[in-house]
Structures are given as structure tokens and as C-alpha cells.
Amino acid sequence: xxxxDDDGAGLGGLLTGEVKVVAAGASVLADALAxxxxxxxxxxxxPPAEDLAGDLAVVMGDRRRAEANAEAVRRVLDARPHLVxxxxxxxxxxxxxxxxxxxxxxxxxxxxxxPMRGALIGAALxxxxxxxxxxxxRMLRTAPIEPCxxxxxxxxxxxxxxxxxxxxxxxxxxSGGTAYCSLNEGLGKVLRYGAYGPEVIERLxxxxxxxxxxLRDAVRAHGPVDLRAIMAQALHMGDELHNRNRAAxxxxxxxLAGDLAxxxxxxxxxxxxxxxHFFLNLAMAAGKVSAxxxxxxxxxxxxxxxxxxxxxxxxxxxxxGDRWFTGPAGVPDGLYLGSYGPADANPDIGDSTIxxxxxxxxFAMAAAPAIVRFIGGEVPDALAATQRMYEITxxxxxxxxxxxxxxxxxxxxxxxxxxxxTGLLPVVNxxxxxxxxxxxxxxxxxVSPPAEVFPQAVRALAEEATIxx
Numbered sequence: 438x439x440x441x442d443d444d445g446a447g448l449g450g451l452l453t454g455e456v457k458v459v460a461a462g463a464s465v466l467a468d469a470l471a472x473x474x475x476x477x478x479x480x481x482x483x484p485p486a487e488d489l490a491g492d493l494a495v496v497m498g499d500r501r502r503a504e505a506n507a508e509a510v511r512r513v514l515d516a517r518p519h520l521v522x523x524x525x526x527x528x529x530x531x532x533x534x535x536x537x538x539x540x541x542x543x544x545x546x547x548x549x550x551x552p553m554r555g556a557l558i559g560a561a562l563x564x565x566x567x568x569x570x571x572x573x574x575r576m577l578r579t580a581p582i583e584p585c586x587x588x589x590x591x592x593x594x595x596x597x598x599x600x601x602x603x604x605x606x607x608x609x610x611x612s613g614g615t616a617y618c619s620l621n622e623g624l625g626k627v628l629r630y631g632a633y634g635p636e637v638i639e640r641l642x643x644x645x646x647x648x649x650x651x652l653r654d655a656v657r658a659h660g661p662v663d664l665r666a667i668m669a670q671a672l673h674m675g676d677e678l679h680n681r682n683r684a685a686x687x688x689x690x691x692x693l694a695g696d697l698a699x700x701x702x703x704x705x706x707x708x709x710x711x712x713x714h715f716f717l718n719l720a721m722a723a724g725k726v727s728a729x730x731x732x733x734x735x736x737x738x739x740x741x742x743x744x745x746x747x748x749x750x751x752x753x754x755x756x757x758g759d760r761w762f763t764g765p766a767g768v769p770d771g772l773y774l775g776s777y778g779p780a781d782a783n784p785d786i787g788d789s790t791i792x793x794x795x796x797x798x799x800f801a802m803a804a805a806p807a808i809v810r811f812i813g814g815e816v817p818d819a820l821a822a823t824q825r826m827y828e829i830t831x832x833x834x835x836x837x838x839x840x841x842x843x844x845x846x847x848x849x850x851x852x853x854x855x856x857x858x859t860g861l862l863p864v865v866n867x868x869x870x871x872x873x874x875x876x877x878x879x880x881x882x883x884v885s886p887p888a889e890v891f892p893q894a895v896r897a898l899a900e901e902a903t904i905x906x
Contacts, residue, residue: 489857489892492899496854499902501736509731509739509755510831510850513795516727517610519661520719523653525645527600529617530588535566536581538588540596540788541746542761546578550747550783552631555874556595557582559633563641564599570633586742586753589729590617591721591788594629594870595747602641603649607664607722609730616726618718620644620652623708626877629787630870651702652693659696662689664723667716668797669836672847677805678720679789679798680812680866680881685716717789724791731755738898739831740851743794743863743886747786747870750886754853754894756901762894764887769869771882772813783872785884790865796834796849799864799883800826804839804847812866812881822864822883823848829855829863853894862886 496502526532537560539553549557558573561580567573585592592598596619604617622640626632656662667688674684690710697706709715728741737755744751751763766784773781792798802808803823806816823839826848833846851863862885869880 489895492892492896493854493857495899495902496738496895499736499898501902502738505734505736505756506739506831506850506852509734509737509741512612512730512734513727513849514832514834515611516665516723516730518607518616518664518723518726519610520605520656520664520722521608521661522606523603523620523649523656524606525600525649526598526602526604526617526619529604529606530590530598532588532598532600534564534600535576536583536600537561537577538583538585538590538592538596538598539746540585540592540594540786541744542586542749542751542763543584544582544746544748546580546582548748550786551872551874552783552786552870552876553595553597553747555631555633555876556597556628558874559628559631559637559641560597560599560602562633563628563638564601584744584746585788586725586744587759588617589615589725591725591744591791592619592629593621593717593721593789594787594868595631596786596788597628601645603645603652605719605722607719607726608661609726610661612726612730614726614729616722616729618722618725620648621712621715621718623712624714624878626875630868630877631783631874632877633875647702648705648708651697651700651705654700655693655696655702655705658700659693662692664719665836667692668720668723669838671716672797672801672804672837673840675805675807677798677801677808677866679717679792680868681805681808682716682720683713685720686710686713689716689719720797721789721791724795724797725788727795728791733758736898736902738853738894740794740853740863740894743790743851743865744788745785745790747783750785750890752853752886752890752894754898757894757897760897762890762897764889764893767884767887769867769880769882769884770813771869771880772811773869773880774878777871777879781871781873781876781879783870785865785867786870787867789867793863793865794851796830796837796847799866800830800849801837801839801847802864802866803842806841808866812883814883825861826864828859829861853891853898856891857895862888862891
């Protein structure tokens, strides 16, 4: 079964000239082809629900849609994110003492998961707003808590940001937009996984007092750092820029090493060089500024944000403004650390799915076959994951290329109508937080958004198309 859909995107499974059949629905066809030694990739598929068919028809028939999607994805592809500064959150985000930001769609304390509560407690202790976790919890029940995304920011895992934390400042040299992300703490018991012990608070204070200022001085001495160039090269070196950032971190440290040394940042240099995930937060800010450039295109069905808060998984779409479409966050399927298992895992959490939103992370796993040693599965699974994503996206990234796919650009620009029509959900690789506050990381694996968020977006787009002259 070969062909092209009505948007001109070829079927997945084309690898260096080899034809692979994609079989949807009942397994009879796939089984028959496999017996004939024909390469076949079975996919789960079901037709859109009858109550959605009318809305989908309205959206597909919207005369603005093709041009709007072309414009939205063009903005993402043209984005040129650069690291230009490192500054405290109080200065760049305007959050005041006693206020906090968090990952994912909007959330209240009473619905917050264990790791989200743990991270908020740790941030309150770090800010000196409470002396004990119990005092912090009482204060947080009424504290102002908002999503990072509402402030042009992103945060990994719990994503909690407080005024004294330092932020990477990333600008898009093409659109002029700006996005922000906190600094990466490293591995082990860290705030982003909900840990708040004395060692976590001590590290946060060192980051605010030493790491942030050293990075600021180095970046200002160096000048803008081209993150897109680093990301493109890292993909050729085995990273996928979500759960594997070893090459990107090495390239970034190499770029700033001289300026950090001259700024007296030897300890900061050692910290960054010893933390393979240090670049993740930069990749997230680069993704955020790129996706934000595509917001607000009337008629566009392209996703501009995917985010999780440990309770809900939400998406935002270019043509529907700042509205969130949410469903229950799922528990990732993957590998666990030590004696931990699925019973210890919290539902999916974090803003780091901005990487998949902009064509890397799970969408680029074919570039990072070694990732399977961290999240489970086998190398062919990584290749298949990337190949499937071409079916639900609008374009291939000209700068982010996959060597093993003959340097084909990564799939980018999730189209909610394609998700609904194919039944294929975006693939995300992610860390797994312990469900009990203070536990930290318990594993890593794969997860998909809840299927219902995409029909929600289609219905909203249909409503918007209906009232538009």
C-alpha cells in the first residue's frame, strides 16, 4: 500500500529507497504480507468518532487551513534561537516573592501530584518563605501558582520557578521573540523531580549565587550562542535533545569554556561539563521560542505546545489562541532505577515535550539509537518511532537531520487533524518522577498524550471556522 495523503506527505517507513508497507486496522493484511517477506509496519488505527466527523470536515474544508499551516510551520523552521543572557527570574519574568511558576497546563494545589507539591515545597524553602515543609505546604495552598507557558517560559519535570532562580534567556533572531528556562540541576535528588531535602536547597543556593552569575558573565563576554547550530550538530552525534543531550552539552561547554574560565567560573565549568543533561534546558527554551513564533495564525491546526503537570497533559494549537486542551496524564512505560517499579511512578510531568513539539526528542529518536538503553526497547523501535511521526506532521526540518534516514529532516509541526485521521499519537520520551513527594527520579520511558485532547482541538477549530466570515 503506497501513496501520498491529501497534504502531500508520503507514507512512513521509507528508508533509503526501501518500500515498507503500512498496514492499518485488522492484522490480516499485515500477516499475509509478512509471510511473503514484505517489510510491513502495522499501526493502530480507527476511524474518527461519528460525532467528530462533522467537525473534522469543517476544519478540513476551512479555506484558510492550508495557507495557515504553511505559515505556522514556516515560522518554526525559520526560527534561529540564540542564548543571549542569563538572569534571575524576578528580573525577566516579573514574578514577585511568594509567587511560583510550574510546568504544564493550569493547576491548583489541591490537584497537584506528589512531585509537583514536593518541588513547590522546595522552592518555598529555597526562597526562605517557610522553615519547614509543613509550613511551606500551608503557605502554598493559597500562593499564586501559574504555568511557565503563560510567561514565555518552560520548566523540566515539575518545572517550578521562583523569583530567585536564574533563567536562560533565548531570543529568536528571526522573529525577535524571547523565551526562558531555568538552569539544569543535574541528576539524583533534584527539585524538578520533587525532592526538597537539604542537599537540594544547598545546590539551588549555589546555582543562584555562583552558577547563574558565572554563566551570565561568560555569555555576555562571548556574545549570542547559536543554539540551532549546536542542536543540528548534536543530532549527527547521537543526541535526540530530550533524554540524550551528551553531545549538545559537550558542544555548549566547549563553546563557553574559555569565557567561563576568564570569568572565574571554574566550578561552574566543572558542574556543566559533568552534567550530561545540562543542555536540555537550552533545547527547551529554543523549542519554546520557535513554537511561540507560530502562535496565533487563524485557521492553523498545528500544535504549538505540549506540556504536562503530573496530573493533566495539555496541548495548545496555533489557531485557537492560549486555550488548553487537556486530558489525564499517563504513566510512562520504560525502565526503572534500582528497586523502583510502575507502582512508584507518577503520571507524566514537565514542559520538556516542547522538544517533540518542535521536531526533536521522541520525534528524532532515529538519530539517537543509544537512547533505547535509557528508556527501554530496541534500536528498530527508535527508528520506527521517528518514521511514524512523519504521518502526523506538516514538514521536515531542514536543519535537524537524521543521518540513518539518509539525512532526512526530522518530522515537525504536529497537525491535530492528522492525529485524529490516522489515530497515531505523538511519541514522547521522558524521565519518570516518583509519585511520592521527595522521592526524585525513578526511571525513564515512553509516553503518549491522552487521545482525547486532539478531538477537543478539532472541535474548537471547527467552532472558530464556523463563526469566521
